[in-house]
Amino acid sequence: MSRSIRIAIDAMGGDHGPAVSVPGAAMALERRPDLRFVMTGDEAVIGPLLAARPALQAATTVKHTTVAVAMDAKPSQALRQGRYHSSMWMALEAVKQGEADIAVSAGNTGALMAMAKFCLRTMGGVDRPAIAGLWPTMRGESIVLDIGATIGADAAHLVDLAIMGAAMARIVLDIETPSVGLLNVGVEEVKGLEVVKEAGRILREGHLPHLNYIGFVEGDDIGKGAADVVVTEGFTGNIALKTAEGTARQFASYLRSAMSSSWMARLGYLLAKSAFDSLKEKMDPRRANGGVFLGLEGIVIKSHGGTDALGFASAIELGYDMARFDLLSNIRGMVLGKDGPPADPKIP
Amino acid sequence: MSRSIRIAIDAMGGDHGPAVSVPGAAMALERRPDLRFVMTGDEAVIGPLLAARPALQAATTVKHTTVAVAMDAKPSQALRQGRYHSSMWMALEAVKQGEADIAVSAGNTGALMAMAKFCLRTMGGVDRPAIAGLWPTMRGESIVLDIGATIGADAAHLVDLAIMGAAMARIVLDIETPSVGLLNVGVEEVKGLEVVKEAGRILREGHLPHLNYIGFVEGDDIGKGAADVVVTEGFTGNIALKTAEGTARQFASYLRSAMSSSWMARLGYLLAKSAFDSLKEKMDPRRANGGVFLGLEGIVIKSHGGTDALGFASAIELGYDMARFDLLSNIRGMVLGKDGPPADPKIP
Numbered sequence: 001m002s003r004s005i006r007i008a009i010d011a012m013g014g015d016h017g018p019a020v021s022v023p024g025a026a027m028a029l030e031r032r033p034d035l036r037f038v039m040t041g042d043e044a045v046i047g048p049l050l051a052a053r054p055a056l057q058a059a060t061t062v063k064h065t066t067v068a069v070a071m072d073a074k075p076s077q078a079l080r081q082g083r084y085h086s087s088m089w090m091a092l093e094a095v096k097q098g099e100a101d102i103a104v105s106a107g108n109t110g111a112l113m114a115m116a117k118f119c120l121r122t123m124g125g126v127d128r129p130a131i132a133g134l135w136p137t138m139r140g141e142s143i144v145l146d147i148g149a150t151i152g153a154d155a156a157h158l159v160d161l162a163i164m165g166a167a168m169a170r171i172v173l174d175i176e177t178p179s180v181g182l183l184n185v186g187v188e189e190v191k192g193l194e195v196v197k198e199a200g201r202i203l204r205e206g207h208l209p210h211l212n213y214i215g216f217v218e219g220d221d222i223g224k225g226a227a228d229v230v231v232t233e234g235f236t237g238n239i240a241l242k243t244a245e246g247t248a249r250q251f252a253s254y255l256r257s258a259m260s261s262s263w264m265a266r267l268g269y270l271l272a273k274s275a276f277d278s279l280k281e282k283m284d285p286r287r288a289n290g291g292v293f294l295g296l297e298g299i300v301i302k303s304h305g306g307t308d309a310l311g312f313a314s315a316i317e318l319g320y321d322m323a324r325f326d327l328l329s330n331i332r333g334m335v336l337g338k339d340g341p342p343a344d345p346k347i348p
Numbered sequence: 349m350s351r352s353i354r355i356a357i358d359a360m361g362g363d364h365g366p367a368v369s370v371p372g373a374a375m376a377l378e379r380r381p382d383l384r385f386v387m388t389g390d391e392a393v394i395g396p397l398l399a400a401r402p403a404l405q406a407a408t409t410v411k412h413t414t415v416a417v418a419m420d421a422k423p424s425q426a427l428r429q430g431r432y433h434s435s436m437w438m439a440l441e442a443v444k445q446g447e448a449d450i451a452v453s454a455g456n457t458g459a460l461m462a463m464a465k466f467c468l469r470t471m472g473g474v475d476r477p478a479i480a481g482l483w484p485t486m487r488g489e490s491i492v493l494d495i496g497a498t499i500g501a502d503a504a505h506l507v508d509l510a511i512m513g514a515a516m517a518r519i520v521l522d523i524e525t526p527s528v529g530l531l532n533v534g535v536e537e538v539k540g541l542e543v544v545k546e547a548g549r550i551l552r553e554g555h556l557p558h559l560n561y562i563g564f565v566e567g568d569d570i571g572k573g574a575a576d577v578v579v580t581e582g583f584t585g586n587i588a589l590k591t592a593e594g595t596a597r598q599f600a601s602y603l604r605s606a607m608s609s610s611w612m613a614r615l616g617y618l619l620a621k622s623a624f625d626s627l628k629e630k631m632d633p634r635r636a637n638g639g640v641f642l643g644l645e646g647i648v649i650k651s652h653g654g655t656d657a658l659g660f661a662s663a664i665e666l667g668y669d670m671a672r673f674d675l676l677s678n679i680r681g682m683v684l685g686k687d688g689p690p691a692d693p694k695i696p
Contacts, residue, residue, distance in 0.1 A: 240587050
């Protein structure tokens, strides 16, 4: 029998703290019984929630602290006040000490990235860490990175993003040789940033193992699923992601008001309700909850701060898959593969 | 009685050439009888199409040429082969010579911008031209620029974009003091590019007339209509626009397949058909067809290459409003207003 997957959970993170993270963990455990948890946070709050869930309690070790990083804390402030003692830091420390395979937090992104860099350190061979997101497409899901870790990128960093994204796609999307596209603009006159072109040249000529570079993609190619991995620097990636989220919400709101605009429409809505429900499920942002921090000596998952238990469970299950198939070693292998021999495929 | 509005039409531009541009002009003329046209292109093709539309024929002067810029021509190639003699150039030349107030082309964007810069020249006080787009929002419409003219921007260029966008919003959205936001990322850690912050400082402290600077906005604020004018450089702007278009298409496709997934859903669809139709109309990209080139000594509208007559008519009508209220003088006044007295409001 295979070993357990151990997840460190910053139980105090997010808008709702343990009220979401504990039931979320319980939900994930039901579906993946080989999960084990290290929960960091206030035992006085976590304890009773665990006591009401005996199966979860049996699978969980609590590390007590009353220090929690505020959702609006600045990264520098969070580091000053929360280093070593906060629930966020202690979850990362559990990964560093080998007590957990992966850390999950719904806490504030900037603070989490600052602490993760400080605690786990950037991986050798990687310039700077990145945040990768799962993007629902017409063909399934793609991975888009960087969605906001660092602003600006040189060609070498874009190549690192391609490699780390491909390693994640092999595991999360289960594709042996994922296709990788560089996000660019299509207007003839400009044809994109010099660094994007240079990164394209390196990817095309580098013949990197386990990565199928397909060239430039445009904004509307992301939703088409034109590439398994879409690479861009953090400013543009963050704006593309939020613009897509905003457009989806806009469409949903139009649809809602159209469906309540007349009694015929309301009746039609009732008849088509199960179709609408499946549409709603398809567009449910909780299904793809979790930005994955890549390029550190440890994997960290950032859940949306405002998510509910179902969304938090999705973030845990994303972590489960990445730990089960050892994403970290895969990235390490592929980063080394830039200059050396190809990495070993998935190590289950 | 007010004078006519004269539009120069590159009749050969776009995927369909005169088959779309001529009926599009006829449609616009029906709604705005004071329109007059200068059509540039092959008289052998345009002539018969006009002959079948006597009202349009009476309102149109044709300037004959058999040279047309290919949709896939590179800007440099287009300039080499099409300068002076192409239908695209001749439409721009008509604006330069004062024979038309505004030029409309569905031809290739890169070539059109290159020729427009060469023929019309960049406006004094403006660094580089930009392309502005109308973006449908929950509150109506916003103007987003730059959506792809130039890549990268310093703070001064972002301020120019804010001023030009506000001038356009005053006319197209009919708002005396439009709100202006700078597109930025919200992740605490990074808080955006230095140039964006610097542009924010200038806009906040500059107290520019006819412009209400509201600070940073994020990708999902565009669709909310959080600002009348959203300012960003061309790389990010182009990717945001195309990502939103892609997401809208993705949602529409999900909706179509949901509505045909069962007979109940199909029946529901039929009952709610008029609601769906109004939704479809709301999302119709033809309603907001046209990128507007700003910052040149003349206004140029780029229609989508693949649009139909209705979409082309929308682009013409957008030009009609901008000429009627003299966008060019407004921009000139507001650009001068950076250092001097406030510009005169709308000059009808």
